[in-house]
Amino acid sequence: KGRASFVHSLIMEHMGEFESKRACSIKAYRTYGMTVKAKLYTDDDTDRYFHVYYKAKKQASERARLEADLDRMEAEMDKIKGREYKLPKRYEHYFKLTYHKDKFYGYEEREDVIERELQLCGYFAIVTSEKMTASEALNLYKSRDISEKLFGSDKTFLGNRSFRVASSQAAEAKIFIQFIALIIRARIYTLLRKRKAEMPGKPNYLSVPSALKELEKIELIRQPNGNYKLDHAVTAT
Template sequence: EKIYISYDSTNKNCQAGDIEMLEYGNAKVDQGSPIFNYSIAYDTRNKEPLFYEAYPGSINDVSQLQFMLDKAKGYGYKKIGFILDRGYFSKRNIEYMDQCGYSFVIMVRGMASLVNELVLKHKGTFEKKRIHNISDYRVYGITVKQKLYATDEKDRYFHIYHSIEKESAERTQLENRIDEMTKFMKRHSNEMREFGAGFERYFELYYDEEHKTFMFPVEKARVIENEIELCGYFCIITSEKMTAKEAIDLYKSRDASEKLFRGDKSYLGNRSLRVYSDESASAKIFIEFIALIIRSKLFTNLKEEMKSLDKRPNFMTVPAAIKELEKIEMVRQLDNVYRLDHAVTAAQKTILKAFGIDVSYVKYKADEISETLKK
């Protein structure tokens, strides 16, 4: 049975040491230091990281994808598909995934030129019809089959979605951006001032030809109205036939890999690489990956156990659960025998249940450790 792998990347800063893969690139958090890129392939079905990559910071996501696909083939993965963010989208990458025999699920924003005509064509045909409601994500969605580009040899499936909440947020953001741009430009009236392409996209800029000074802006109403028309829409493209709900379910499963990156940088303290040699860097990255596998297992089991609980206790997060379990300890008593210091608490029982462990097993392991220490 086919599994879908979520592939995502981030980058990390490093200021010290002579490390070959450190280069200046498009840093997500720019500290003015060189970076390296770090990516993870995550099995969304079994909920575990499969493999990782570390590569120079100047390489962008689009360029790296084909090399990752070759590695996946080398590892022996066959019946798989990839769930990708829009940063990996390119015609060459789509063609290469076809050559490798891999399926794909990829996000494209509603305002992207690739899909905006498709969105406008179907706008008003599904957004209020309950048959198209996907309540889990508070969106409405339909599926349209067509070619991805003119020379495409295969039909692709475009899943078009609309969210009322997303529309409200995006329209508010757009209106605020236009207002801020207008105020900024008016503050520079009668000055010799050039504005960037971002301003020229939404405004006609008028200058005094004689003095070369900026006079006033006029909104490009049609451009702004076109963007308003597309607010709240997004599109997921899949290589295989599936429903709009199946497509968004698959894409949303990549949330787990994004949480892995957040956990790596926060709980595991790996925002930066503090090493001084290539060997140390490779070793640390490998240990980080092993730690992510363990943390992923903890997170998955705790999350599944939470579903069976009436309440959402605050000790069922990974850091809180580890802190709670650390309270289970053995002490050496007067007869030189190690015993559990106290009974297992209700919170600890709930946490242990997520991993199939009960109180009797804890006592059994404590006795086993005690016997080992006697020797």
């Protein structure tokens, strides 16, 4: 995230250089990005590539979340004034807290901290050792992120919430089949996403469930001579 300590100074340094440049636009994700070569840490012998990104939609949601958090913390602190209470360290990051003999008495906003974090909303970075463009790095990250989310949600669309098997051997077999199914599903998703990027509109049949429903319409029937033929012609979709 843009507020991470090892990238926020780099983002602040290059802020305003790429956020509106069409040459820096990554249209597939409605994101703007640029690449900067720098050291990851002081004693690093290798040059790293910092891909810095800005997304307006992300900025709006992060600012709203941060301001809601600040309002919630202030409301919580107003409730406990004059009481013995030790607030978490997260509160100290955004507020100067006043205590007297273990009693909480008041707070004051750290305006410089809050203003800096508001400025950094909507920014994020990817660091690579290999040389690549900001667009290539984001595409690579998104494809790996999809795989992780896919495995995280396999119980949703593969029935992995409950196994309903009678033995450990059957459970292993079921997990193995689900693993293969996830690979196939990920491949279908990747191909559909590429196809969607090539098309001017966004047809609703290019999601995985919709595509599978379309494929289920393709049926073969066996003829008396033993040959197979399509039951009906393949639709344009």
